[in-house]
Amino acid sequence: MDGFDRIPDPLILFIFNSLSDVKTLIRCRAVSKRFNSLVPQTESLLLKVDCVISPESDESDTPFLHFFKTIVKSVHNLVSLSAKTHPELQNRPARSQNSPAQILRGFERIRDLVIELPAGDLKLDRNAVVKWRAEFGKTLKNCVIFAFRDIKPSTSTHIPAEFADLDFAGGLKLRVVWTISALIAASARHYLLRELVEEHEEIEKLVLTDKEGEGTLVMNKEGLAELRAAGVAQVSEHKEWAAHYRGWDQESNGSRTMVPSVRMRMRHVAKTELNSGGWLDGATLVVVRPTTIMCKDGVAEVEVNEEGQRVDDVEEDVAGDVNLALKAFEDDGVCGEAVQALVKTRSYHLEMNSF
């Protein structure tokens, strides 16, 4: 038997690592005994979660009001946003639903794992777009959120009347809603990963993203170690993953990791012109960081100086935030461009309790 049999195992593994696609790799196990034993050693994996939705799932039109009242008591008169359905998800027949932990059980040496959900989680108003990039350990480490209400072609430079009417308070409510939605979505996704992280101690980098590019959650080696050390519960998350496949609903009582107390630096511009000629309506950039710092032994601490006052090294903070924001969206054409413009504007400091 000649052909690829002459290729040594490490090279076959190299091919498997280039391939990365979990579905194809698992299928390759049925090719021959040699492949069956080599596939589980692949280190670099990409798991594209199939879009599965059962025909009787209900995407009702309930506003966010109920949900937010229980979570954020300080924000009054919330903007009610109608639920946007994902039409493309609803037409597929129900298929087998497996949690990633189950699917990946066969792999023993995962170092680099990327999981891609079929769609984003947020249901937003009309043309609004919200994108977030978050880093997690045991809890949130940082999150960059970029959002805008609409993207318009540059037929005119005239700012439409409705926009001029939007008073600061109204605008602020919307921005806070965006921010909280993104944080909740990120926390819910983080919650899903616990079982996987516990089972695969060898993982060094984990990225959970979605096909629409709405939200990307990253856990690096340190963060993963933190989560494992926390020794979180081993509850099977099959149905939680299933909820994400079907079209995750913020209003369902889905579990999520707690969002710690955070401070946020928010920047927004009414109109952001783009190189392509169009412009963004209400572009907003928020950088979120926890206010409490967790020490290695798990004790929460707030940075203090010698006099015992809280350290708020504003300048360094701002620079760090700017770098984080730029890095988060450097690959994204329109957003990257807008973020570069936004970091030059003035920022507002907000704080929020944990929820």
Add this chain to the structure above:
Amino acid sequence: MKFCTVKQYFDDENNNNVTNGIATTVIPLPNKHLKIKANNKEMEQYEQELLRNVMPQELTKLILAANYLNFKEALDFFCRTVANAIQNKSVDYVRKFFGLESDFEPGEEEKLCKEFAWSFEGVDED
């Protein structure tokens, strides 16, 4: 730098690893690579051409040659090409591509298919 092994190759008198035909394909690669580096589309076209002209057998030899010559970029390129070729394809297609035959016992393969039923859904047509 990339070709320390090449010198060794020419020094070796009895060398079965790299036939002349293969050497002529692999060695011009760095130049081509440098030219194509800037333009990804060209690279894709070259990849397609390579796949069409080169039977899996040849590809095997190319990969082995690149490995022997320690030519990382070529190895990368060939392996990626193989990976793209078998992406989402069926088990039979992969077998034909690699020129392999199933060495499983009668019931084993069915067992695997059953265990990983999920991965056999939505496969590309051969």
